[in-house]
Amino acid sequence: MEALAAKPVPPHVPPHLVGDFSLFTSPGMAPTPNGDPQAAAAVVHDGPPIFYSPFNTRDGRGTWVITRAQDQRRVLQDPESFSSHRSIFASALGENWPMIPLELDPPDHGKFRTLLNPLLSPRRVMALETAVRERASFLIDRIASSGTSCDVMKDFAFPFAVNIFLRFLGLSDDRLDEFVGWANDLLHGDNVQRPAAARTIIAFIDDLTAQRRAEPVDDFMSFLIKAEIDGRPLTDLEIRGTGVLLFVAGLDTVAAAIGFALNYLARNPQEQELLRGDPSRILLAAEELLRAYPTVQMIRVATRDVDFDGVPIRKGDYVSCATMIANRDPAEFSCPHMIDLAREDNRHTAFAYGPHRCLGSHLARREIVVGLEEWLKRIPSFRIKQGTAPVTYGGHVFGIENLILDWS
Amino acid sequence: MAPQIFDLDDEGYIVDGDISVAEDDEKTAWRGAKSCPERALLIEK
Numbered sequence: 001m002e003a004l005a006a007k008p009v010p011p012h013v014p015p016h017l018v019g020d021f022s023l024f025t026s027p028g029m030a031p032t033p034n035g036d037p038q039a040a041a042a043v044v045h046d047g048p049p050i051f052y053s054p055f056n057t058r059d060g061r062g063t064w065v066i067t068r069a070q071d072q073r074r075v076l077q078d079p080e081s082f083s084s085h086r087s088i089f090a091s092a093l094g095e096n097w098p099m100i101p102l103e104l105d106p107p108d109h110g111k112f113r114t115l116l117n118p119l120l121s122p123r124r125v126m127a128l129e130t131a132v133r134e135r136a137s138f139l140i141d142r143i144a145s146s147g148t149s150c151d152v153m154k155d156f157a158f159p160f161a162v163n164i165f166l167r168f169l170g171l172s173d174d175r176l177d178e179f180v181g182w183a184n185d186l187l188h189g190d191n192v193q194r195p196a197a198a199r200t201i202i203a204f205i206d207d208l209t210a211q212r213r214a215e216p217v218d219d220f221m222s223f224l225i226k227a228e229i230d231g232r233p234l235t236d237l238e239i240r241g242t243g244v245l246l247f248v249a250g251l252d253t254v255a256a257a258i259g260f261a262l263n264y265l266a267r268n269p270q271e272q273e274l275l276r277g278d279p280s281r282i283l284l285a286a287e288e289l290l291r292a293y294p295t296v297q298m299i300r301v302a303t304r305d306v307d308f309d310g311v312p313i314r315k316g317d318y319v320s321c322a323t324m325i326a327n328r329d330p331a332e333f334s335c336p337h338m339i340d341l342a343r344e345d346n347r348h349t350a351f352a353y354g355p356h357r358c359l360g361s362h363l364a365r366r367e368i369v370v371g372l373e374e375w376l377k378r379i380p381s382f383r384i385k386q387g388t389a390p391v392t393y394g395g396h397v398f399g400i401e402n403l404i405l406d407w408s
Numbered sequence: 409m410a411p412q413i414f415d416l417d418d419e420g421y422i423v424d425g426d427i428s429v430a431e432d433d434e435k436t437a438w439r440g441a442k443s444c445p446e447r448a449l450l451i452e453k
Contacts, residue, residue, distance in 0.1 A: 073447075122420025345442045357446065362420075 009054050009062060012314050019044075019051035021065065023297060023322060024058070029394030031401075037394035038260075038293050039337065042328035050311050056320055058396050063299060063318035064311075069326035069349065071308075075300055075319055076354035079105050082300035082319055084356055089244055092198045097237050099245035102356055109355060111229050112242070116359055119220065125362040128164070132367055135163050136374040144378050148408035149385055152262050153401060156375070157255040164367060165250045169208070170219025183251040187397050205243035209236070220246065252397060253295055254364050257350075258371050259390075259400040260293035261286065264339065265376075266384050266405055271341055276376045285341035286369045291348035292339050294323035295398040298352050323349045324398065382407040410436045422448075 009018055021044050023029055028040030044051075044067045056063040066072045075082045083105050090097045098104050101112040118124065139160055143150045150156070158180045163173055182204075185197035208221050216222040224239050234242075265272040275281050298321045306313040313319065326349045328336040333343075351358035358364065384390065385406035392400045413433050415423040422444075429437040441449035 117421075118419050122416070123418065124420075126420070344439070347443070347445050347447065349445075351445070353446065 009052060010314070010317070012312050013052045013062075014312075017048070017051050017311060019047060019053055019065065021047070021051070022053050022056045023320075023394050023396070025055055026394075031391045031393040033389035033391055035392035037392050037398050038324040038328070041322060041324045041394065042337065044325055045328060045330060045336075050308060053320070057299065057318065061318055063320040064308075064313060065320050065322070065325070067325050067329070069329040069332045072298075072321040072326045072349065073353050075321055076298060076352060076356070079109070079300075079355055081303055081306055083303045084298075084300055086299065086301060089198060089248065092195050093202075098241050099248065100238055100241040101359070102245055102249075103241075106355060113355070113359070115227055115229065116242070119223065120360050120363050122362050125366050128167075128363065129366055129370065131167060132164055133370050133374065136160055136371050137378070140374050140378045149404065149406045152403040152405055153255065153259050157258040157262075157371075157403075158251075160258070160371060161254040161367060162251055164254075164363070165246075168220050168246070168250070170217055170221070171208075179251065183247070186248065187252050188393075188395070188399065201244060201247055202240060205240055205247070206236075209239050209243065249358070250360055250364075252399065254367050256295045256397070256399045257290060257293065257364070257368050259403050260295075261289040261368065261372060262375065262382075262405065263384075263390055263392075263400060263403055264289060264293070266382055266403075268339075269381060269383065272376070272381065275341070275372070276381075279373055279376065281341065282369055282372050282376070284343065284346070286365065286372060287346045287348065288339060288341050288343045290350040290365075290368070291327045291333070291343070291346055293398075294327055294348070294350035296350075296352070297322035297324075297396065298356070321349075321352075323352065379405075380407050410440045413437050414440055424448075 023041060026040065028035055028037050044065065047067070049068045049071055050064055050066055052062060053065050054062040056065065066075055085098055085103045085105060087096045087098060087103060089099050101109050101116065104112060139156050143155050159176060162176050162179050166173060166176065166179070182197045182201055185193040186201065189197060209225065212219070212221040213225050216225065221239070221243060224234055224242055227234055265275070275285055300319045300321070302313050302315050302317045302319060304315050327333070330336050351361040351364070382405045385404040388402065388404040390400050390403045392398070410433070413427060413429060413436060417423050438451060441451050
């Protein structure tokens, strides 16, 4: 592969550890009709536990790839050696500030998690459930009453996830389409769209902060403005970094999870019927669908030279821990390619691992489970609409587009 | 999953510390421990 050969590999990387797998360029990673990028990524389990991929970030950087779930846990639980401060958002603008708390390391990280955890705790999510279910029912009722086909992403998954997010921010639905567009440009856009979307989102967060500072209400940004860390209020940059992360983390991921789940069920009518007939199965099924179709890869930066079972990771090297790879590790999951909607002991890493475990995981899980419950209750046996093909893609955040279902 | 075994704090997170499990609850406790995604629960006999 010419593109890869042209990419310089750092001299400390032993040539036999250079692999040609990449979450961006390998087969199945580009937008593919009826694709299965998570299964395509699992080919790495035929290879060594760790290898170097010369092109494995959006901006074409090389990373080490950790394939075994157990080794990924070692990396993700050792933030002293593997930092998460990459300024992934700010760097799109040539700036350097962290999204909070994701891109902070301990001990600062813990202070922000202590502040933010209660906002998305299991208890708080229970209180949000009524609103989540009401929204899902409303959207699906609207779909059911307007025909026997819809685009799940456009008509349900995105409006649902974005509505819950906006509710959290204390905003109405008026600008919903705009938000979806920003998130889409930011996560999946080209080199012009991404920085433009980043600037728009920052302006939006800054503007909202100014409004709430002038007139506080009972919402997330007002909470941040009032909050204190180490006995001082948050700086403007900290408020921005936290607001931006909420935006980036909460929209696309939940929508994609719902999309991948309904894509699977559309192709497996018997399993669909089983869940519809016994909704108590949905809780475990949702976990298995998160295991099989996670969307995120965590990247860490080595803060020092590390001998990783004989492999020389150097300070500054990127280390990729892709959830879709860990979740298909045969050492952790029997028959990892088989999707078993009743699988137990399902300790998958869809929400990562260690101190940066997803802050919103409890809310995300509720949204996914409630979304599936209400969908299966209201929509009869559904399939992929004939003549259409959902497009899946890999990359930094995996996703699915144009999921057009039919239940005529 | 098993409120009779695992105490939760006000926010719904599990309270840390040792838990003694009645014999009848052992299987449930085992399943609870095995479902902790962070592998924070250890079982000692």
